[in-house]
Amino acid sequence: MPPLSQYEIEREANIARNRALLEQLELTQAVASLPSKAPKAEPKAKPVQPSKRSKASKEAEAPRRQSARLRRGAVDPNEAPSQKRKREAEEEERLAKEAEERLEAEERARAAKRPRHHDLDIQALVDDLGAEDISTLTESLQAITKEEYPRRAADIHSYADLDDEQEEREVAELRSKLRGLKVVARAKVTEDRVYSAVYHPEPSKDLIFFGDKHGQLGIWDARAAPDEVADEDDDVTPTNKESGKYWRLQLHWPATSKSSISCLKLNPVNSHSLYSTSYDCTIRNLSFGSGASTEVFSTTDNTLISSIDLTPTGADMWISDALGGVTHLDLREDKSKARWYGLSDQKIGSLSLNPTQPNFMVTASNSRALRLVDIRLDAPITPPPSSPGAPEDGNSVGTDETLIFDSATVSEYTQTKRGEGCLRGEWRHDKSVSSAYWDPRGRSIVSTSYDDTLRLWDFNPSCFAKNSSFPSARPFSRLRHNCQTGRWLTILRAQWTPNPDVYPHFTIGNMDHSLDIFTCKGDLITRLSDPKRITAVQAVTCSHPNVLERAASGNGSGRCVLWAPA
Template structure:
């Protein structure tokens, strides 16, 4: 065998070093090319498959104004022997063409500007659902008509309901609830909205599971979760497997405009008097009400540039209390013009949620970024009058409307003798309070905070009749819960059903749905690793049926949780 040259020896040494390095790094393909057997195994694929949308709707692109073209490129070739008459005709045609192009450019620019402006006019169902085909629009109208066959007012619990003298009775109620709710499974999935789900509400109709979801781009998704789904084949004419296809039917309405993150729907509420219309608040600084009867969406409130974060209505449905990012609450009487609304600066930072006590509607609960949870007496708050000093009240007539009261003005009033009892209680959290709500009895409160803690309060209803601050405003229970998420804010939401032991739902970063009692007991932790692979950030429950809950995630996919024997 001939002796290798110094160059060849160096080459062989380099090959050996490279092979050893590749083996150390476990680079399968590269090692294979060098003749080294692979040692690594392919990673196991997730068993969970995303639900396959039955229809793909392209979002309309923004209208772009035509670009100006170079005069040099558009320059015409002129015949040097052109007659005067032809020259005049050519110049006239050129001027006419330039005029039309300018008109088209201005029209396109106006359409582009219009596409970015909020829509303040009344909108009919055809406009809201302009991307739906006529048969889909017919089925939507039919679903909404089912929801208005009878009035379904918001039901309010008794303030002393489920108040037991013995802990054994609480334990028995929790055990019974646990036996019912732990059986719930995923019975339907669908991509109801095109973008991240921000809010949700469960309609009280009992013959259907009709759930409304608001998304990041102002879209309102309506999901009839148990309706027979349409069989839709893919490009290869293959129909999705039962576990992969969507359940029920859904429709998407562009309730707020433009279709960007500036129009995120922050909350969804049904009319508490009959549930025949739905209210939506949006980051476009407007509130709209869509009637299921007429199919008309009407703007009922708008602010200049202040983001609206939430809204709540008392059981009589005649008023709105609106929270905003400027730290204020706005009171709007729906029987008056929206110009009569009154704004109160209750915080020096954003108020993320407002909740009206259902049994004592003059108690308002606010959660703020300044870490404070507060209870206000709206009767006192509405005695503030324009042009008065810090202690002034309107004693000569009804409260003045169309006024604004700054944070400093409200603070001075609260600290004055005449403002005594306006602020009934406050509690400081470790970090921002992301949400706080009253239970259906108006007796318990649950709050969520970025300090990763859920807190529970329970009040003695006998103290409600006093006019002074609550003697104690300390939560009786604190539960650790991971709320550090870049997704939609996790909120603990009470089930609105007053006939069952009070409990609430909240999403879990472990891709589960947590259900907890008003005493802080974990009732159920629902999950399905084979079908759920995302955080169920937004939750809601049926107002009358105990074993019903719905959730939504950051991709617009939504889930119905119910007993497994439920016929879809």
């Protein structure tokens, strides 16, 4: 055995000293006394597992480039002049054909990125589904057209004359029913972030429509029996699997963030069709009976549509956009007959028509102003000489024949005797107003603002007389609520429960992953949460129009939740 080096001798000595030191400190017994297993941690909430797994599409490998010399092959140095002319003619013909094919491919690629303005059927909207799934979807949509479910409005005087004791009793009854709501169904209804939602009024179903960031419409029958799908993950428990059935329709195109579905509204007359607005600058109507999607309205590429609302008759639609204007569209006429009114110098994020007094519209703008407009007085405005045309800033709105009334024209008209009652009220917020909506009675307004405040107004019915002025009063209630969603979450909006038979209340998502429910007076009814199953902000909410104990919410990944009695 060769002698050890000085380094190895010092190393062995260090090891011996360390071993002796550990024995003196009796660490062996200390280690032996420790528990053999660490305490079991609380199981973390797993995201709901999709039952329908999309296959990853593999792109075909592009052909490798070759030089023209290699494609031509070797040229015979002794070829005859006639053969050379023939070869060169063939080469020119081939190059021209390749250039034509390349131009056609580029045009197809450009067309694939443009919004679709033509009529679309179910097959075009769900081209990745099989015939059986399309048949099931068609039958489900047609089934809800057998009955009419008109949008209902409450009486403007309902719950207005209650004394304190009666009001406490109503709130207590509401709290007792809503505080027991649990997560009864979960599913990844859309592939991307949920932007909008609406609950169908069919009382025997929980049918909810969700619009996502990439123009996809998710239709979720939350209580339907789920399809039998073989498990791919052995560790997925039944509570982490999807519930109900859902279908995904590519309603707006292209399938990018340029086609986010910003608003969904059911036909107020019978709920047999769905209106959707998108950042692709179009509004489409999906008929449940025929399955056809048709374009209702479109603007130019520079004007994003933010929200819509319809009158109770379903004949008139009002549209808000990113240029600070609202468009009136009579659905009985051609869309070229629309009228655009400039009401703000910044984006109007939402508008809402009073359900009992549909002549009154409330708008929420990035200019920090909430405005109350009497739309009965818009007709006397005479078209300016530049109409049809574009506003002064150079951005065009609507179709070529849309009548344009810029903000200067509207402001001048409101200062005349005939137009002095058009703008009935204006209330400033500390930061931009992200939403403002009327309640089902048409007397209360709730607004959401980036100043982390929810504001509530209540108007006496006498204010709605044609020549009456609204009191320039502050909101009667201000609620602190974190609305700092950032760029990765959908803006929080307080949504009234559309059920007119119950005490007015609204729902709003909470940054602490709960769903908050407040009364029309600003009292917190309950805060729904489930930390074991909900680990994301429920940014988008909606409620059943005819069943009290039903609410739905969606998050930034397309996962949606149904809240109902256990």
